Amino acid sequence: MGARIVALMIKEFLSLLKDKKSRVVVVVPPILQLIVFGYAATFDLSHVPYAVYNEDGGAPAQDLLAGFRGSQNFLESAFITHEEQIRPLIDNKKVLMVVHLGPTFSRDLLSGAPASLQVIIDGRNSNTAMLALNYANSIVGSFNEEWTKEHGLSGPPARLVARAWFNPNLESRWFIVPGIVGLLTLVVTMLVTALSVAREREQGTFDQLLVTPFRPVEILIGKALPGFIIGTFEATVITLMAVFWFKVPLLGSVITLYAGIALFLLSAIGVGLMISSLAVTQQQGLLGAFLFLVPAIILSGFTTPIANMPQVIQDITLLNPMRYFMVVLRGIFLEGAPFHILISQLWPMAVIGVVNLALAGWLFRHRMY
Amino acid sequence: MRMRGLVRKELLQVIRDPSSIAIAFLMPVVLLILFGYGVSLDAEHVPIALVVEHPDAETAGFTSVFRQSRYFSPVGFREMKGAEDAMRKGLVDGIIHLREDFSRRTRDAGGAPVQVIVNGIDANNARLISGYVEGAWSTWLQQKAIADGVAGVPVQVEQRVWFNSEMRSRNFLVPGLIAVIMTLIGALLTALVVAREWERGTMEALMVTPVTMKEILLGKLVPYFFLGMGGMALSVTMAVWQFGVPLRGSLAVLFASSSLFLLVALGMGLLISTLAKNQFVAGQVAIIVTFLPAFILSGFIFDIGSMPAPIRLFTHVIAARYFVEILQTVFLAGNVWPVILPNALALLLMAAVFFGIIRRKSRKRLD
Amino acid sequence: MTAPASTKGAPAAGEERVISVREVSKIFRPGGRPVSALARVSMEIRRGIITGLVGPDGAGKTTLMRILAGLMIPDSGEVNVLGMSAISQSLKVQASIGYMPQRFGLYEDLTMRENMDLYADLQGVPEESRPERFQELLRMTGLSAFTSRLARRLSGGMKQKLGLACTLIRPPQLLLLDEPTVGVDPVSRRELWTIVARLVREGGMTVLLSTAYLDEAEHCGEVIILHEGQVLGSGPPNDFKRQVKDRTFAVRAGGIKKRDVQESLAVTQGVLDAVIQGDSVRVVTETAALPDAATLLPGIENVSIQPVPPRFEDGFIAILRELRKGEGTKGSAAAVAPALAKNKANGDHIIEVRDVERRFGDFYAVKGITFDVKRGEVFGLLGANGAGKSTTFRMLCGLLPASGGRLLVDNTDLRHAAAAARSRIGYMSQKFSLYGNLSVRQNLHFFSSAYGLSGQRRTERISSVLEQFELSGYADTRSLDLSLGHKQRLAMACALMHEPDVLFLDEPTSGVDPLARREFWHRINELSGRGVTVLVTTHFMEESEYCDRLAIMSAGRILALGQPGDIKAMAATPETPEPSMEDAFISLIMADEQAGDSR
Known part of the structure; x- marks a missing residue:
């Protein structure tokens, strides 16, 4: 039985890697996507254009504005003198934000009355707006602190000392890049496995395979192992790039990481072979893979937190192997989470994998027409 | 008469083969629900x-x-x-x-x-x-x-958020999603149907009749344009009724810009299938070149302005980028012409380029 | 409405050149490797007759047709159609010709009427003249009763006639038909020829028709033989026959199986070709002299040799043999001459099929068939596309469960049998289904391992089949790049790696040239001689003569079952005392249809 499976695997590798197109599919898109995702998929804001509407000529106002000017996050791109100028600037997306200091700003501040700084912001993209507001708030916060210190005022009764665990500079890339390890491993494994049976069916070789003494289990293993090896290779390359190119820390143990990768691949291959054995043509296989991949990625917490989804959809995500792998990856990369903490994330992937593989093996023989 | 024959044939095929109806109407609904609920940046509780x-x-x-x-x-x-x-x-x-x-x-x-x-x-x-x-x-x-009874902080920030005062992320994500979904659907519709004609050998039979290539292409474009607009209308309806996104601009502007965008998307599909001639390859290419770029590089979720310069430059060839901007503005801000016009112009240019290439590439030839 | 040629006092048939092709070459580059589809082809086609373009798959027939229709541009050469250049004036050419592509160009999800309407629109046929024209075409094709049926639901023969009707909506001066008869049952084939002949006779139309069936060449006014992109010869069919004049004979040897007679004749010196025809073996010799029985079949008595009139196929084979002389063998050197008079086909039943049916939805692909196959027998399933042959095969091999009935191969049902039971059968499926981007050796290696061969034994088997199937020179070629004939050989080699007891061959000879087909049957004979049971499907009627017994299938049912001679005898009438297998098939189908009507 061993020799037969090896023959099956060799054949599988040969037919995959001898074809230029499939070689390209395995290598090029992952690297392109890693670069595009790594650099483009960021929530960090930089150089947000804003306008200043300063009706107050006082020195304190200048001090406050200097805080904005000195920030990497903002870029002063207009200076306006009339109220009416605000609307066209924001409407036309020339600036995201207008910082408005009223005529009594300095006077209020010096007299000890609460002075107010008006921030008008374009809320079309509420996430960007929220982040820009946070940046503005912290600039004003540090100004306040300075001001109280310099003028010997009694400060606020409490101050926040904020710290972020696991990602002290709150870099989006640290969040996105480990996720990409999962994303691309999933995509490539799906493409390798979801089309493999369908391709053989289309070319008629699957019939040829079924009339040989191969048992469904053997075919299943022969089909699964190449996907497993390619997936592991893919995950390794991307992990290396994440660590050495994108400089994302890898705090946890490599062994735990590979345990996670292995179980995730098991589940991905299970789903892939399941789709493949349902599909009669490669086109159906592709469509099936697409219909699985899109929700699997969206509902994995890869870009947006699962906790933000409605409860029903959160329940659905429990069926998504990618969801568990995201937690495992980020846990190992950034938190250095040990194996025992991740067990709750690992066993569901194993279950998903085994159930799908069993179904796929059954379908090999029973879906023939 | 030839055009009429082609369009009628195409419509009959659409009716008999529900897969294109499913792509045009079912897919936007499913995707919109999935994304509309699944993608949210509003952390609560x-x-x-x-x-x-x-x-x-x-x-x-x-x-x-x-x-x-x-x-x-x-x-x-x-x-x-x-x-x-x-x-x-x-x-x-x-x-x-x-x-x-x-x-x-x-x-x-x-x-x-x-x-x-x-x-x-x-x-x-x-x-x-x-x-x-x-x-x-x-x-x-x-x-x-x-x-x-004491003074508070020296300077208070008084914030005013325009267009989306509750800061609901859905309000900007859903219009953006419509652009992403319609890119995929527009391209998939035409990519698959033209490739199907090649695959089933009917293209060969069409070509040897006196129809011109222009008529064949138009005959494809017209029915799927209407189908695509149907899907678009459905998406807009869902955005407003299902997701409660305000529509502040006029329907006429929405309609006009959507038609323009659909032309680009359908053109992309036609181009793909003209080059691929095989449903499987066409489907593969359509998914690869439309979905992920539109998702990541259109600015619908990740801010284009914050991307590194080379990638920012690259986003200019993504049609969805222009449509996302138009949609977010028309939905949330209204008919802001200085935003709409340049983007519409960019779409027009892209449509012209696509159809120009198609015209050059699709001769009445099999090789 | 009639074609313009007959009304306008055009030159008499056969004088004017409707098509002239000069030095046309076309090279394709699949995957970067140049493959020459047409190499400096020159030919002319005369007005008012049917010209047949004859050649096996891959000969360049379709490429040539497409170039004539202005759908492809040749790399070099001139193409003139109806006085216009098909290269620079392709639109004008297309406006005056009719062209039916290989799969008829029908929209499957449109009805018959809608298809006709579409092509009428595209051809610019005015609305008011349509009813009359449609009726004429429907009457001619006999399709009047089915106008509202979806094209998908039509049988192969009906699709072919509808495709023809669509190309004839605006009567063209020149009609190009690309393999119109492939995969169609013999009745429909005959009907098509009748229609085409009438168009030429009554409408003065010029027809160019490509075909892989050599017997169809006999119906043509002129024949052009295309082989591997080159014209091997052209002229009236009789010219080809004349080449083998007085060289064709029918040989009978009493008491010996005709297959064994044919096998020995095939390797005899001075014999170009030996095929079974009816109850005799047809022989083409190298020289025009009555051969001597003692030299033909030494040591055998009761040999009778009679001269017979030559056929087109004889001429074609003679040309091919001439062409391949340099390549040495007749495909028989590796073979051991079979032991004459060895007859093993008297054993027990190795295959039993009882009342088997297979439904797909509400459609019966196979409807209650029953037959047995004896050990060592060559058993044929004969029928058109869609008759249920492949479905039956797939059920026998356990690839498809039957909806009802019982199938046993060597007393086991392969659907439920242990894996080991499958190692006793070999299966070669309809299309070339091996791993295309693996080399010949890698394919053999894989399939031998699949059957559990390993080590020394595997190495031996691989080298022995490489030699036996004459594939040694191609061992490291990617199997996708092989010629069709070689692919077929490789497929059979893979199915035989493990020396199975039963061999299933699904349409093994479709599309290959006549020499490759002969070679193939030679191998089958050899296997049968060694006691292997062979089940084979085919739609070439004449191939049924090679079978010990056969079943004729149509629409999922067996119409007749028995030895070839018996089946033909059933169809004998006073008018045709010695019917061919095709005649027998047609009369069986006709009788079945009548029975169906009265039922």
């Missing part, structure tokens, strides 16, 4: 640990702000250790730590330090949470200043 080492009236005042906020669902702790465990296990996303001497130190010059720890793994979410914490903290400061 964030689980947060409130560690109060020595509870008294002062700390109660502080924590009540958190308990009343819709952004938080706090869990109480007496010790840091329990809270830290909860954070490591992912049960809470942040910790607010009030030390034993909190009440006493509120009277110090520097004020009592409040330790805030957020889980920084999801940086965006972490930033939003710290923003919420800061908001809650300033609310508390104000309440306390009023109660104690």
